[in-house]
Amino acid sequence: MKEVRECCCHHPETKEELYEALNQVLDKYERKESNLIQILHMTQAIFGYLPEDVLKYIAEEMDLPLSKIFGVVTFYSLFSTQPKGRHTIQVCMGTACYVKGADKVLNEILDKLGIKLGETTKDGRFSVQVMRCIGACGLAPAISIDGDILKHVTVNMVDDILKRYE
Amino acid sequence: MSQTIAIKSYEDLLNVKERYINRHKQYEYTILVCSGASCISSNCLNVKNALEAELEKAGMRDKVLLKQTGCVGFCDVGPIVIVEPDGVFYCKLKPEDMEMLVQRHLVGKEIVEELCFLDNKSGERVPYVRDIDFFKEQLKIVFAKCGVIDYSDIDEYIATDGYKAIYKALTEMTPDEVIEEVGKAGLRGRGGGGFPTAFKWRAARQAQGDQKYVICNADEGDPGAFMDRSLLEGDPHAVIEGIMIAGYAVGADKCIVYVRAEYPLAVERLTAAIEKAREYGLLGENIFNTAFNYDIEIRIGAGAFVCGEETALINSVEGKRGEPRQKPPYPAEAGLFGKPTVINNVETFGNIAPIILKGSEWFAKVGTEKSNGTKVFALAGDISNTGIVEVPIGTPLRKVVENIGGGVPNKKAFKAAQIGGPSGGCIPSELFEIPLDYNNLTEIGAMMGSGGLIVLDENTCMVDIAKFFLEFTVDESCGKCTPCRVGTRRLYELLEKITEGKGTMEDIDKLEELCYHIKENSLCGLGQSAPNPVLSTLKFFRDEYVAHVDKKQCPAGICKSLLSYVILEDKCTGCTLCSRVCPVGCISGSVKQPHKINQDVCIKCGACFERCKFSAIVRK
Numbered sequence A: 001m002k003e004v005r006e007c008c009c010h011h012p013e014t015k016e017e018l019y020e021a022l023n024q025v026l027d028k029y030e031r032k033e034s035n036l037i038q039i040l041h042m043t044q045a046i047f048g049y050l051p052e053d054v055l056k057y058i059a060e061e062m063d064l065p066l067s068k069i070f071g072v073v074t075f076y077s078l079f080s081t082q083p084k085g086r087h088t089i090q091v092c093m094g095t096a097c098y099v100k101g102a103d104k105v106l107n108e109i110l111d112k113l114g115i116k117l118g119e120t121t122k123d124g125r126f127s128v129q130v131m132r133c134i135g136a137c138g139l140a141p142a143i144s145i146d147g148d149i150l151k152h153v154t155v156n157m158v159d160d161i162l163k164r165y166e
Numbered sequence B: 001m002s003q004t005i006a007i008k009s010y011e012d013l014l015n016v017k018e019r020y021i022n023r024h025k026q027y028e029y030t031i032l033v034c035s036g037a038s039c040i041s042s043n044c045l046n047v048k049n050a051l052e053a054e055l056e057k058a059g060m061r062d063k064v065l066l067k068q069t070g071c072v073g074f075c076d077v078g079p080i081v082i083v084e085p086d087g088v089f090y091c092k093l094k095p096e097d098m099e100m101l102v103q104r105h106l107v108g109k110e111i112v113e114e115l116c117f118l119d120n121k122s123g124e125r126v127p128y129v130r131d132i133d134f135f136k137e138q139l140k141i142v143f144a145k146c147g148v149i150d151y152s153d154i155d156e157y158i159a160t161d162g163y164k165a166i167y168k169a170l171t172e173m174t175p176d177e178v179i180e181e182v183g184k185a186g187l188r189g190r191g192g193g194g195f196p197t198a199f200k201w202r203a204a205r206q207a208q209g210d211q212k213y214v215i216c217n218a219d220e221g222d223p224g225a226f227m228d229r230s231l232l233e234g235d236p237h238a239v240i241e242g243i244m245i246a247g248y249a250v251g252a253d254k255c256i257v258y259v260r261a262e263y264p265l266a267v268e269r270l271t272a273a274i275e276k277a278r279e280y281g282l283l284g285e286n287i288f289n290t291a292f293n294y295d296i297e298i299r300i301g302a303g304a305f306v307c308g309e310e311t312a313l314i315n316s317v318e319g320k321r322g323e324p325r326q327k328p329p330y331p332a333e334a335g336l337f338g339k340p341t342v343i344n345n346v347e348t349f350g351n352i353a354p355i356i357l358k359g360s361e362w363f364a365k366v367g368t369e370k371s372n373g374t375k376v377f378a379l380a381g382d383i384s385n386t387g388i389v390e391v392p393i394g395t396p397l398r399k400v401v402e403n404i405g406g407g408v409p410n411k412k413a414f415k416a417a418q419i420g421g422p423s424g425g426c427i428p429s430e431l432f433e434i435p436l437d438y439n440n441l442t443e444i445g446a447m448m449g450s451g452g453l454i455v456l457d458e459n460t461c462m463v464d465i466a467k468f469f470l471e472f473t474v475d476e477s478c479g480k481c482t483p484c485r486v487g488t489r490r491l492y493e494l495l496e497k498i499t500e501g502k503g504t505m506e507d508i509d510k511l512e513e514l515c516y517h518i519k520e521n522s523l524c525g526l527g528q529s530a531p532n533p534v535l536s537t538l539k540f541f542r543d544e545y546v547a548h549v550d551k552k553q554c555p556a557g558i559c560k561s562l563l564s565y566v567i568l569e570d571k572c573t574g575c576t577l578c579s580r581v582c583p584v585g586c587i588s589g590s591v592k593q594p595h596k597i598n599q600d601v602c603i604k605c606g607a608c609f610e611r612c613k614f615s616a617i618v619r620k
Ligand SMILES: Cc1cc2nc3c(=O)[nH]c(=O)nc-3n(C[C@H](O)[C@H](O)[C@H](O)COP(=O)(O)O)c2cc1C
Pocket: B188, B189, B190, B191, B192, B193, B194, B195, B197, B217, B218, B219, B220, B221, B222, B305, B306, B307, B308, B309, B310, B311, B343, B344, B345, B346, B348, B349, B450, B524, B525, B526
């Protein structure tokens, strides 16, 4: 799982290197259908998202119909076929966070960034998503930026928090 | 540190224990640094580093053992350390406090009062763990070692009787006897359904098949629950041992742990623990020199609530879309890859080793007549002490909320507790004394669920809460069957209409009818239970629904469309504070003159209301 987190930051790698890394993943998981979800996780970690070309490549390598792969990708909310910003803000909208005003924090973030939920800022700096409970309910409302959990976030803190990420 | 040894006998376990004790003899103090996920986000690692540096400075490095533990449960007051053997609890620590802690407690042998827990009710500092209400009222079976031992140290797990239960099962009991024991203990599944565990195990044991599987459900989908995560992070070996015993009982040699992707730390610690167990020969072939072979593999989910449902989970492990399957056949007959499969929740597995080790009679003494043992709850919402608590089943809600949870903060009144997440319901203040057990909760239209317990104060709108859960289920319905896919959306739309003040009394009836239709006609538990939050709030808070419809009012002042903010002329001093905070600039008035809100422009953000020092702004 560590690897997944470390790889989200778009290293300046060549296409060949990225595909080389993908091949290693495919080898490791023996191109087995039952490993598809784990393979997609790793692929997303390598490429930052799941580009269509890459999914086609996986389909060929695994000898699965592309429609089947798309079916799986679209089913799970953590898979994304769109490129993400340099930083991903995940606002928890689980029960505990909602009760503690997470919706206000979310609106503030979106207002400040001038985007809608699920979008990426024009300068490619931030993407904003909502999550259903990140397991930090005792710290509600919680948001996670690039995997770091920030606790007891209030509307007034948003500006400062955003400034910390370039 | 610890040289690798293959553990093959009881003696080997004892040797590890002895080695552990010997290695720790030199220490005068042990300091436990809570390193649960919550404390990590409170920067407990900086505290730990500062503590290390201070110990070095004081020349006490070899007298004091620093131990990183899993969650002690009291997440709200982190970073936390406990100084043993004194049993003193320090909380809300900052790195710069460490000098004082080392110098005064460890060198000077006095308690550092100002770093101790402040009890809001008495206004006093409470230094000892044993005196703090939050801990005093709990009974820990599953979480007994979580927050006490170093989660990464298999030796310490073994030194505290770990892996003795699997040894006992393998060498002294037949698989049937194991199942019998779990059955006599009366253990019911902790993942939500409350199904008797032994029942499932027996079915899987009797099912025909050369290959059988155990699955550990660590999907923890209830948005507002974090018990399973805390156990996996704080005592992974306890879960592993439970999983092994299940494997032996049903005749499986392989287990899959399905963990949600949102829990990277749990995955990391569980992976490390599995590797350690393999290194010690506790996983692998011929475990304890018996014919029992076993291994565990981790699978990571990808963000779909329905994958917590057992048959959907099985599809997901097979690499497919996580859509539920028709039951029967049950997983115990035809589960993963069509093979007999036992699937249990993390907390359920956490109960197994204690039952085998201490016996079903001991276990059955805890809890109520019909439900034995403890239940772990994740306390959150409008409550002073958020965190993880474990209590005997049947403990009254009031005790959990008031004594352990410290009550509702900010002098507000308790309105209801939401239990069981999106499949559960609410418990209103009239039922504050209700004993928390499976049957009682089902009777009032709520459910034990997996253990998410969200406390709601008087400023909560129950219609809004129902809407919140429906929004969740609409999002998470897998879409396979129409009553759930379309029905939940219709429910959501009706709720939206009501909260916007556009609802009619007819809508309330429609809402109710639709709820029953969805419950009866959905394929899986998600759809069947999705209407519960609506039905349960309708049952206990119907007047609130009616107020939204009839009077176009939201009694709690939450639903924006039904609110307006008004400035009382006679109270307004014209201080201009409100006009300065209004984000849309819709408050007008000159200095020292009463101000006025332009209702057409006001976005009802409430900023002015919160800012006014003269209570001149009211919410209607
Ligand atoms: C929509 C839905 C979501 C569920 N989510 C979970 C979950 O996150 N964790 C869990 O242990 N059980 C969950 N369950 C219950 C499982 O289907 C299954 O009953 C449980 O894992 C069995 O374990 P137990 O008998 O030990 O409780 C869910 C059920 C439904 C219908």
